[in-house]
Amino acid sequence: MRKEELAEILEKVRQGEMDTGEALSRIAMEPVTDLGFAMLDHHRELRKGLPEVVYCEGKHRDTIRPIVETLLEKNRGNILLTRACDEVYEEVRAAFPEAEYHRQARYILIRREEKELVGKIVVVTAGTADIPVAEEAAVVAELTGNAVERLYDVGVSGMHRVMSRADVFLEANVIVVAAGMEGALPSIVGGMVECPVIAVPTSIGYGANLGGMAALLGMLNSCALGVAVMNIDNGFGAGYFANLINQLAVGGGSK
Amino acid sequence: MRKEELAEILEKVRQGEMDTGEALSRIAMEPVTDLGFAMLDHHRELRKGLPEVVYCEGKHRDTIRPIVETLLEKNRGNILLTRACDEVYEEVRAAFPEAEYHRQARYILIRREEKELVGKIVVVTAGTADIPVAEEAAVVAELTGNAVERLYDVGVSGMHRVMSRADVFLEANVIVVAAGMEGALPSIVGGMVECPVIAVPTSIGYGANLGGMAALLGMLNSCALGVAVMNIDNGFGAGYFANLINQLAVGGGSK
Amino acid sequence: MRKEELAEILEKVRQGEMDTGEALSRIAMEPVTDLGFAMLDHHRELRKGLPEVVYCEGKHRDTIRPIVETLLEKNRGNILLTRACDEVYEEVRAAFPEAEYHRQARYILIRREEKELVGKIVVVTAGTADIPVAEEAAVVAELTGNAVERLYDVGVSGMHRVMSRADVFLEANVIVVAAGMEGALPSIVGGMVECPVIAVPTSIGYGANLGGMAALLGMLNSCALGVAVMNIDNGFGAGYFANLINQLAVGGGSK
Amino acid sequence: MRKEELAEILEKVRQGEMDTGEALSRIAMEPVTDLGFAMLDHHRELRKGLPEVVYCEGKHRDTIRPIVETLLEKNRGNILLTRACDEVYEEVRAAFPEAEYHRQARYILIRREEKELVGKIVVVTAGTADIPVAEEAAVVAELTGNAVERLYDVGVSGMHRVMSRADVFLEANVIVVAAGMEGALPSIVGGMVECPVIAVPTSIGYGANLGGMAALLGMLNSCALGVAVMNIDNGFGAGYFANLINQLAVGGGSK
Amino acid sequence: MRKEELAEILEKVRQGEMDTGEALSRIAMEPVTDLGFAMLDHHRELRKGLPEVVYCEGKHRDTIRPIVETLLEKNRGNILLTRACDEVYEEVRAAFPEAEYHRQARYILIRREEKELVGKIVVVTAGTADIPVAEEAAVVAELTGNAVERLYDVGVSGMHRVMSRADVFLEANVIVVAAGMEGALPSIVGGMVECPVIAVPTSIGYGANLGGMAALLGMLNSCALGVAVMNIDNGFGAGYFANLINQLAVGGGSK
Amino acid sequence: MRKEELAEILEKVRQGEMDTGEALSRIAMEPVTDLGFAMLDHHRELRKGLPEVVYCEGKHRDTIRPIVETLLEKNRGNILLTRACDEVYEEVRAAFPEAEYHRQARYILIRREEKELVGKIVVVTAGTADIPVAEEAAVVAELTGNAVERLYDVGVSGMHRVMSRADVFLEANVIVVAAGMEGALPSIVGGMVECPVIAVPTSIGYGANLGGMAALLGMLNSCALGVAVMNIDNGFGAGYFANLINQLAVGGGSK
Amino acid sequence: MRKEELAEILEKVRQGEMDTGEALSRIAMEPVTDLGFAMLDHHRELRKGLPEVVYCEGKHRDTIRPIVETLLEKNRGNILLTRACDEVYEEVRAAFPEAEYHRQARYILIRREEKELVGKIVVVTAGTADIPVAEEAAVVAELTGNAVERLYDVGVSGMHRVMSRADVFLEANVIVVAAGMEGALPSIVGGMVECPVIAVPTSIGYGANLGGMAALLGMLNSCALGVAVMNIDNGFGAGYFANLINQLAVGGGSK
Amino acid sequence: MRKEELAEILEKVRQGEMDTGEALSRIAMEPVTDLGFAMLDHHRELRKGLPEVVYCEGKHRDTIRPIVETLLEKNRGNILLTRACDEVYEEVRAAFPEAEYHRQARYILIRREEKELVGKIVVVTAGTADIPVAEEAAVVAELTGNAVERLYDVGVSGMHRVMSRADVFLEANVIVVAAGMEGALPSIVGGMVECPVIAVPTSIGYGANLGGMAALLGMLNSCALGVAVMNIDNGFGAGYFANLINQLAVGGGSK
DSSP: OOHHHHHHHHHHHHTTSSOHHHHHHHHHHSSSOOOTHHHHHHHHHHHTTOOEEEEOTTOOHHHHHHHHHHHHHHOSSOEEEESOOHHHHHHHHHHOTTOEEETTTTEEEEOOOOOOOEEEEEEEESSGGGHHHHHHHHHHHHHTTEEEEEEOOOOSSSHHHHHTTHHHHHHOSEEEEEEOTTOOHHHHHHHHOSSOEEEEEOOOOOGGGGGGHHHHHHHHTOSSSSEEEOOTTOHHHHHHHHHHHHHHHTTSSOO | OOHHHHHHHHHHHHTTSSOHHHHHHHHHHSSSOSOTHHHHHHHHHHHTTOOEEEEOTTOOHHHHHHHHHHHHHHOSSOEEEESOOHHHHHHHHHHOTTOEEETTTTEEEEOOOOOOOEEEEEEEESSGGGHHHHHHHHHHHHHTTEEEEEEOOOOSSSHHHHHTTHHHHHTOSEEEEEEOTTOOHHHHHHHHOSSOEEEEEOOOOOGGGGGGHHHHHHHHTOSSSSEEEOOTTOHHHHHHHHHHHHHHHTTSSOO | OOHHHHHHHHHHHHTTSSOHHHHHHHHHHSSSOOOTHHHHHHHHHHHTTOOEEEEOTTOOHHHHHHHHHHHHHHOSSOEEEESOOHHHHHHHHHHOTTOEEETTTTEEEEOOOOOOOEEEEEEEESSGGGHHHHHHHHHHHHHTTEEEEEEOOOOSSSHHHHHTTHHHHHTOSEEEEEEOTTOOHHHHHHHHOSSOEEEEEOOOOOGGGGGGHHHHHHHHTOSSSSEEEOOTTOHHHHHHHHHHHHHHHTTSSOO | OOHHHHHHHHHHHHTTSSOHHHHHHHHHHSSSOOOTHHHHHHHHHHHTTOOEEEEOTTOOHHHHHHHHHHHHHHOSSOEEEESOOHHHHHHHHHHOTTOEEETTTTEEEEOOOOOOOEEEEEEEESSGGGHHHHHHHHHHHHHTTEEEEEEOOOOSSSHHHHHTTHHHHHTOSEEEEEEOTTOOHHHHHHHHOSSOEEEEEOOOOOGGGGGGHHHHHHHHTOSSSSEEEOOTTOHHHHHHHHHHHHHHHTTSSOO | OOHHHHHHHHHHHHTTSSOHHHHHHHHHHSSSOOOTHHHHHHHHHHHTTOOEEEEOTTOOHHHHHHHHHHHHHHOSSOEEEESOOHHHHHHHHHHOTTOEEETTTTEEEEOOOOOOOEEEEEEEESSGGGHHHHHHHHHHHHHTTEEEEEEOOOOSSSHHHHHTTHHHHHTOSEEEEEEOTTOOHHHHHHHHOSSOEEEEEOOOOOGGGGGGHHHHHHHHTOSSSSEEEOOTTOHHHHHHHHHHHHHHHTTSSOO | OOHHHHHHHHHHHHTTSSOHHHHHHHHHHSSSOOOTHHHHHHHHHHHTTOOEEEEOTTOOHHHHHHHHHHHHHHOSSOEEEESOOHHHHHHHHHHOTTOEEETTTTEEEEOOOOOOOEEEEEEEESSGGGHHHHHHHHHHHHHTTEEEEEEOOOOSSSHHHHHTTHHHHHTOSEEEEEEOTTOOHHHHHHHHOSSOEEEEEOOOOOGGGGGGHHHHHHHHTOSSSSEEEOOTTOHHHHHHHHHHHHHHHTTSSOO | OOHHHHHHHHHHHHTTSSOHHHHHHHHHHSSSOOOTHHHHHHHHHHHTTOOEEEEOTTOOHHHHHHHHHHHHHHOSSOEEEESOOHHHHHHHHHHOTTOEEETTTTEEEEOOOOOOOEEEEEEEESSGGGHHHHHHHHHHHHHTTEEEEEEOOOOSSSHHHHHTTHHHHHTOSEEEEEEOTTOOHHHHHHHHOSSOEEEEEOOOOOGGGGGGHHHHHHHHTOSSSSEEEOOTTOHHHHHHHHHHHHHHHTTSSOO | OOHHHHHHHHHHHHTTSSOHHHHHHHHHHSSSOOOTHHHHHHHHHHHTTOOEEEEOTTOOHHHHHHHHHHHHHHOSSOEEEESOOHHHHHHHHHHOTTOEEETTTTEEEEOOOOOOOEEEEEEEESSGGGHHHHHHHHHHHHHTTEEEEEEOOOOSSSHHHHHTTHHHHHTOSEEEEEEOTTOOHHHHHHHHOSSOEEEEEOOOOOGGGGGGHHHHHHHHTOSSSSEEEOOTTOHHHHHHHHHHHHHHHTTSSOO
């Protein structure tokens, strides 16, 4: 039931055109009515700024352009194409020359609005191979209005590389750590800091890595407090989750 | 929001004590209101007859009696205690001498209402060890008003045992098949009949059976059409699912 | 033993050309004889209308046309090609211009007979990526003579989308729910309705989804009563299982 | 190297009692020195209030009392015994009569300091069997100074129960959701709210639940944004993680 | 349909009391008739000598005696109780003093008929912990009339122990190899001999052994030709399978 | 140490050219000597007739021809190329026009010797997709001198198809059953016959089939006696194992 | 064949009592003879000092004493009882009052010979719960003559604890690291040192730890070079492997 | 903090230009300082000679040359390209004609420094398909200065092949064993020798091999003492681990 319909029923009741019994019945008839517009509007308000995302892997380059064109027409926000390759970029650039392509991170960004970047999210990777996943997190965090500092390839073996960056970690409201192989880095970072750590296992590795399951299980079993885990390679989700926390920290959502 | 509250608001609107704007706002404030009483009542109506069920495994015998007493007070339906043992029965019988105990099937039934048994559900097991799970299905089906025919220990090795009962299978509106080990029986029954077959893997077996996973995977991969699968040892769910189909077949729920 | 052979033996017995001992022996010699023609005919009768299905994935386009040609010759029913792509369609269309191609759902239909559509099966998907599997279910259900209502992309996150369609759910005799990722939609639908829900996990997802295993396990563990599960991506099986239930509900199979 | 030792070395250098070469050498000798007292003090400060926790499962009742006695001597904070049973409580109460025992939640609390409770953490469970895990989260969150609202047994099947509590969800800075079986509740809550959701799979279930793995995989694959996952039954970790976020939201840790 | 019924029908046809059409119809009515008595008798004949087996694990000692009593009454063959313990033996001995108890192998044998032992089956174990499983195989093989030679604890590490027994291996018609841990012994034996090797993984091991799955997978992947595999701990099945082969070799079943 | 070397040492001892101490030392020096020529010769004798096998999957067509040429030079036996495709056949035929190509079974055979075919091995498949694996078994069995009868696509659903072929099963000394999906056929065949059944799971299936693991687990858990299992898709091993048994049955290897 | 037998044969050849043909034949008859005494003696020599080990878990206290008595009689080395509990110790102490009992490490040692302790093996644990496994390694290493330094509970979260002990690590010839949960410690230690690191996953953890599999997989996927892995909880194997390396380093085995 | 910075601070303190408080503060500010240069230098010293490694699988041939060029500029050591194919070699050879290509082992070596080869590492494979993994181990071991002896395709079935090479095994300080399928070879070698054995499972196999998991689990469960395990296909890691042990044995690292 739409707000207008409900208003109409109420008006009829007020004017005596409909008795309360019928009104009661009509509202109740729709087992769970869609009255939740307050929440929905609230939703829409908060979600403003979340970029539209197109996951390109497995999509043919011919289908990318119409999707992007539709998104460009339907709203005015940013558009992020993840897991993109050179062919996709050529296709996109032909139509939208302003598109930014980050080859290593495999994303294309059509930037149409800028948000003030607040707070501090640190995005960390164990190795260089984890960067595409980390970049998904970082770019989503930036597009939703968060200041992001990247700290890539700090490794685990050779802890001094990690520990020498403790200063950066201590400035963060929330830290995203992407790691493959044994996935030990979130435990180490989690043991150094007091802020929430979001662990993202990546599918980097081979053999008994089982497509990222070794890293995932390792992170779930972290002996460090303050570590929560995302699905394998889910950089996008990690960036959005970090955004929620950072916005709370800078006052956007506190209660 | 309760029905009474909504009625009250509508009444106030009708009497001019509340303007429609405020009414609209108060209803909308609760993002998804609990107005769905029509559906809920409908639910309750349909579910009438579903017995209260107490899963006894892992519960201390001392805690069983108070649970049963509370259930007996709160409603007038039947009460089914599953995975019960001798100790539990002694405890229950002391308080409710009319309780029926089926030791092999490991259930206790406190019967307080009788329903007419209609249609035909056939419940089959591969071996004798599968009977407790099958009995859960059978007794739930009976308590919800379905005629049940049991066909236990028809085996897989020795197909003639299965095939010689084809007459029974052909009378069923729906068949529940409980089997452990390799879980092949549902495929065979599914290949013989035209009615829906509900496959219930049991945890009977050892070694590479993996607690029923071998049977579960086998059933999910059945090459017979018309077979759907329940969780391992979920006899209760199978009996209820069969009840839904049989009631549709005898006209209780057709559209 | 064929019906004719048995008739011949009986005739010889009747005419005194064979004594009963020999007849007994000859019949018994074939340990389990193939006398079950009654059942088989019965089978064939019920199965009339089930389309011939060609699973195209992994088949070379060159091999599709001869298969279809053979099927067209051997019977007069409909032919459904699932998991088809553009190349297959070009091949098929060249030979059978009347073939209908549904690109998103990846099927080709050669329609040669129409059945009256009765009852009501609702086919639901969580996301758009689940549609090919759902369409397999829907088209099989239609070709076997069932009225189908599609409700695609109703999501789980954002429950209001699901709940606002409760009216459609309540009209169904049986509901097929296809969902990937966490596979939670069947639990939610199952909690809203009283009719049987057939859950079809899809292989949509990545990482810890394990090719659909996460959705499958979730559905098997559903806390909602009245949910049974098919193999991953088994839309065809779900459509056929729904057909069996819907036909029972409209009286086609009741006892 | 302790702060005092370093100070002493520097003092000696300043007074000319030690030359810089020797000082350099002595500091460098300890490959990675323990100079990080700033961080450590900072740690200790933040962690103040985190209760000492004793995991009782698998520990003999005789060993509990000495552990608790040692903890009581070593610090002045609260002590939380999780997975406790009646026997353990009797043992503890004999020595510390002021111990609070929550039988359903299976914890014992020796409360020695009170913190002001700020912000709002909502802790939700799907069923009653998930409460022990949820209570671990709730009590840890309270002991670290967070206001907690419990919302237990809101289920998944029967979505209206969930949705009718949307008002409570909307007040939260962060929500902890504990669920077993298919673990679908975090997806639903995540779809309703804008704050971070911490999903805790519980080991409640049987058969293909695989000791909580079904719920865990489901939560990792959640199609709702804003959901991060803890290990199975890790209520303690979830409560601490929620505390970190809530404290950021109320200003305790913002940057 | 029983043999007698069929005979009766045929007799009526012969005497003209029933026409062939009705006879045809009555036989065909029972979709798959139970005429297979020839096969069944044949079965029974072949299976004569296979001992009745009672799997004691998980059975209460009180239930063992009635089971054994019933078996003793129903047939005249041997009775084998596997996975038996001291308590069971005391119970059994009280009633059947002639029962033979093999404590290490955990079986009790009530021997009532002797068969000539022919051919040669060699039963091998890697370690002493595998002996109970191997003894199941050995005693079943002996009770079905096969000469058995035991070769226990020949190890894998320390290959000379294996190879020094090559003479025994070369005399066998078929070899049963029971091994836990990495399950490598069947590969080694399989590489030394030309006769069929039946590999039985045992659940001996810990950690990544996964209850015998490591041994099972190893045996399935054996690089030696001539190795087939049984379920974990399925000594009984291995002994029966070896019996089938050995009887073929000595001429009992050749064609 | 070669036989010649040992002979030489012994000769020197006999002629007094080497004292026994030195001889003892030289023999013992080589910790496990290679004296086992008796066994090895015996091996070679028995293995005569086993075709050389080239597994083509994953091998480039350019590498096939030199491999085949080498094999043709090195021995005079048959050569079997498995998992071959059209390209490989073209390559092979160019060099060896007499090569026989079986496209469905995906093998190429260069036949250079004929063996008398004795006994009876029956090779069965559940579906047509299992035929390539079954053909590997059948052709290996034929090349090692066994009479083979093929019984393909006898299904499981629709048991009458299986049971009507009981006559063929009863003639076999050993039966190989290849089946994918739920892998139930070996259980059914095993329940009908008294001879050994070799179950070969195939990787045919999808979703929860897990690449043949569902069929494998099903077969390992078979409730029929007399069933042993090979690795997934290991038709070659099954054919060789069947050969060993059939040769024993016809007297080639009995003791 | 024993050394004596071979010597005898050679002597007969030398004296002309046996011709070389017969000698050749008798030696070759035993396909792989047991001539490897050199190797075996060498084995025995090296293995001297390896304690006899009794794994007590799952063994009844009544069976421990006879085992120990037999071991005491058969040799003069040390005896180590692992996974021992108080009851076992009481039993052992009654008979051998000199037995040393380490309750936390759960082992009992009957020390009868002392070896000089050479080199340096460092045994590390992440937590206190890993100590029983680590002690198995440490005590085995000591009993085989290696100097052992224990470094327990150095954690992962809180890297400074690990790094502050770098001095100890740098003195080691080989390091054994026992860790449960996510098993990250070996990666960190491996990144700090140049000597071999032996990683022993322990079964400490819960939920998605899967009985130590998470730690095991993490260690196998370690991004640090120089890490090799043992089975879960295999402290004994790790201690022996470390002994082999340390003895090589101090010159006992170098080549 | 660099060594120079610390020296400067100390100098300022000595000269009275900075008071000890400020010095203390500046050093402590950096929570865990990078003072560990002793260790790092030590590291670099030891690691000298470890070749730079480029893992080519999954890298486009166009990206290989710039990587190699950068490596050639940055250091003077050897460069090893693993998992290389013909295309990569053509690309590399065009730029560096001196590159050595080992096609079977799939590596390319640009050799720029020679080290003296000391000690003895034996590298063994079960089959020819395991050679690429073994060659990774062998070439890494050689490039780090170890004498390597290869023993390829010694098999498991046909143990005489293994045992006849016992002489080679006994000369080794450490043995690397690469094996796929059931992975039994390390157990056998481990039972023959006294030196450490490094087991490397390879992904060779099919079906229930599960991509090398069968071999991995087998090796972890080895009943032979003195066997440690690497990740699947991790030849590089095995070669480096063997190098560490062999260098200890020849005195390079003893303590």
